[in-house]
Amino acid sequence: MWQNNLSLGFLIGLSFSFGFGLPSFLKNLVLFKECNMPTYNGPVIDDTPQLWIASTGAVAGDASQEGVVLSRSGLIFPNVLLVGSQKAGTTAVAFWLLSLHATCGGRTFDNEPGYFKKEVHFFDHEERFRLGKEFYARRFEQCNSSDFVIDATPKYAHHAIRIADFYRQYGGLLSLKVMMILREPISRELSAYNHKKANSVNLAYMSKTNNHVGRKFLLKKNYTSFDEYVDEELVLDLTTNSRNAHSLYSTHLRQWFDVLQRDQIMILSYHELITDPVTFQRRVEGFLGLSPERGEYSLKSKKNEKSFPGKEVIPSCLTQKKLADIFQLPNKDLYALLAQKPGPPMEQKPFPEFEVMPCYD
């Protein structure tokens, strides 16, 4: 299968087509000329597009001691962002990635909720963003020997412009890699509803979650069903393109495509994650330049089977039809956008159209 050979072939092909000898580019890590960190003795590279190629040279488990990802300001920021979509398997993918030797995630302070290690919520939480670059970088100080520093905050999908401005200002924009997993919108919305419902009914969880720091994922009111939630809240969010319109993917992707080179962005399919996790994993490995995992933890398809009062596993056909009508044009727009702007070689082409889940009458 081409996917199985993708990572190595891609690395070798790119390295030679861009004039990098394989051994040297494996050593080259992202560093910017303004940076003056005493711990780094490797090459100083300007912030040019070639850096993207250089940074793909890292090999899982081969994170050298000099493998520091430094920004122009001398601070460590993530060089890999998994920006969503919310409820599209980002936790499973982040846990897999963070289990590899070459990767490093955030750490938490004070009484921040534990899941802030996976999702740092810097760009999407105003009060955290206002604390500035040092606040963000402090969470990654322990990553100074990692090739890949990862923040997997699903709500970053909405914040392309802010994120690009930040990296443009402090360095690293051209070597940043962004991944986004897309899930059929109605099932994504149902999953989000269930998540909010679970948190709303689970008082123990709520009291554990730090109210001040963690923005809670709760229902605005105690809806009795997905139908009611759709009618009273979701339709309005979607038709007004509110900040909760997470499933209007093309709107967000257009912004990402404007601020980054298309090859810096990998669009992945949730359907593939659940039906063929090995191929999904190979794509991510190829994109990041990780060698296919060597006995390390691998990505597995594992649905959340937790049950709680009020959980709904399929929507009513009436509600599904209502949402299908709303998503029809945005989905078409998404397929056209992805066809028009093809991504890195390991991305699925054409991007598979979403399959609607079963419903009940």
Ligand SMILES: Nc1ncnc2c1ncn2[C@@H]1O[C@H](COP(=O)(O)OS(=O)(=O)O)[C@@H](OP(=O)(O)O)[C@H]1O
């Ligand atoms: N490994 C794996 N394979 C396939 N599917 C998985 C996997 N892990 C989680 N899931 C399903 O993904 C949904 C949760 O997505 P996220 O982790 O992105 O949620 S969150 O945004 O971080 O809250 C949630 O979907 P629903 O079960 O439909 O709610 C999970 O079941």
